[in-house]
């Protein structure tokens with residue numbers, strides 16, 4: 225294959241960075257362009273190390289800025305679209321989430337047509353499939369079930385619309401007469417070094433005498449390690465660029481999980497933190513049904529107050545469902561069609577993530593020490 229180039233949107237983020245690192249190893253890749261709204265100094269430093277290996281261009285800009293997208297897509301052979309606003313707590317305004325996640329994806333697809341970029345890989349999420357009710361049990365779910373979230377909460381709703389836009393764009397005619405081919409990956413909850421969600425859990429535990437919250441006790445999920453999700457993206461792009469494999473993959477979506485044991489979110493946090501003295505809250509937790517109705521009441525109060533006061537409940541029905549459902553998925557279709565096999569075993573993923581959690585705990589202790597001196 226002749227020299228090619230790849231644009232990674234959201235490439236400064238948790239998953240995006242890992243994709244960029246793996247891309248740097250790809251054969252005949254001439255340039256990686258990384259588009260992100262902001263690059264933190266440590267991310268810039270990390271990328272500067274890669275620059276001796278490959279031409280890496282950092283583009284700081286907004287996915288909603290059409291001029292910026294045009295510049296980013298010009299001459300690219302592949303787009304990997306990971307940029308997104310992730311928000312399950314309803315902290316970010318609905319309009320912002322819809323704009324970035326849906327409008328941003330549509331703009332990017334349109335720009336690909338204008339710039340004649342033939343391959344588009346979209347990072348979707350398990351949340352486009354549900355869970356819709358904590359009473360419903362989905363174990364080892366698969367693509368043929370065609371599950372779809374019924375929530376109107378901005379994150380799952382926007383990701384559902386974005387994925388539909390991407391898969392609907394498969395087969396679009398490009399300006400140069402070629403064809404656009406797309407596919408979407410639906411990772412489970414992603415853990416690993418640098419995870420913003422895991423950071424938030426550990427950080428709040430450290431501020432609470434090392435006690436991890438137990439809000440997700442009744443969940444049973446199969447989280448996936450970040451290195452494996454990044455690897456699935458590389459395999460998807462290789463497959464879509466391979467004329468023999470591409471016809472099977474075009475317009476398809478794939479669940480991405482790995483060998484991480486099925487467990488609750490709480491147990492995962494505990495496994496990753498216990499070595500550093502973090503422990504699970506042993507206090508009573510309300511039955512899920514009661515929590516759900518409480519969340520429902522709080523949402524009504526928030527709605528009634530909305531004309532005069534912006535009240536954000538500490539939890540909502542969607543969050544209670546998400547964090548207390550049995551919702552696991554198999555990666556067999558990705559294995560069959562993309563040749564996906566996890567790069568990292570559970571033991572390796574656990575070890576690497578534990579070490580990172582340990583570094584957060586150490587940092588916290590040092591900060592406390594300097595404060596008391």
Ligand SMILES: NC(=O)c1ccc[n+]([C@@H]2O[C@H](COP(=O)([O-])OP(=O)(O)OC[C@H]3O[C@@H](n4cnc5c(N)ncnc54)[C@H](O)[C@@H]3O)[C@@H](O)[C@H]2O)c1
Pocket residue numbers: 233234235236237238239240259260261262285286287288305306307308309310324328347348349350383410411412413414415420421
């Ligand atoms: N973290 C998870 O558990 C998880 C699970 C399933 C799917 N995903 C999906 O994976 C993708 C990456 O998520 P992540 O966990 O790396 O999160 P992240 O927040 O670390 O990465 C998202 C990146 O998108 C960038 N971004 C946001 N708005 C932008 C804008 N307007 N213009 C340009 N860039 C913008 C952010 O700056 C960030 O670097 C997302 O699409 C997310 O929906 C994440």
